[in-house]
Amino acid sequence: MERIDPQGLELKEKVVHISRVAKVVKGGRRFSFSALVVVGDRHGRVGLGLGKAGEVAEAIRKGGDIARQNMVGVSLKEATIPHEVVSTYGGACVLLRPASPGTGVIAGKTVRAVLESAGVKDVLSKSLGSKNAANVAKATQSALQQLRLRADIYRYRGLELRVKEPLPAA
Numbered sequence: 001m002e003r004i005d006p007q008g009l010e011l012k013e014k015v016v017h018i019s020r021v022a023k024v025v026k027g028g029r030r031f032s033f034s035a036l037v038v039v040g041d042r043h044g045r046v047g048l049g050l051g052k053a054g055e056v057a058e059a060i061r062k063g064g065d066i067a068r069q070n071m072v073g074v075s076l077k078e079a080t081i082p083h084e085v086v087s088t089y090g091g092a093c094v095l096l097r098p099a100s101p102g103t104g105v106i107a108g109k110t111v112r113a114v115l116e117s118a119g120v121k122d123v124l125s126k127s128l129g130s131k132n133a134a135n136v137a138k139a140t141q142s143a144l145q146q147l148r149l150r151a152d153i154y155r156y157r158g159l160e161l162r163v164k165e166p167l168p169a170a
Helices: 056-069 109-118 133-146 150-157
Strands: 002-004 010-025 028-040 045-053 085-089 092-098 123-129
Touching: 010 056, 010 109, 010 133, 028 056, 028 109, 028 133, 045 056, 045 109, 045 133, 085 133, 092 133, 109 123, 109 133
Parallel strands: none
Antiparallel strands: 002 010, 010 028, 028 045, 085 092, 092 123
16 A cells, blocks of 8 residues: 655555454454554655554554554665664564675565565565564564664764775876
């Protein structure tokens, strides 16, 4: 599903995981659904949402709304990430490494959904520990939030970024 955000960028919504839970009551089982949804503009902004409802469509809609409200900015270096990062959330641990152009997104289903929604095109990843989709997605989003560009770090520290001068032609 596609929508336009306030900044004029097209938002892509991707359903990562749908789970059915049952509550046993006197008359039998009552089923409920939860949907993990990732929303991103593919230009450095991504959000996660977990929607719960009695029907799948309603859970997806709620998840998308929550994801749009929770969008965060991500520092990207062209089509990849600026540096290696490891992040954990609960029992899930995610390792992200920058990759050379043309590599593609080497990642599992959940990590891939978050990275592609953020706009990362070349990255190597490994999901360690728990396979719980919600925790893996949150660990991936946390890893993306830890990324910093060299220029931002220098600016934060009050230092001047030196630009390498090209070598003179012989």
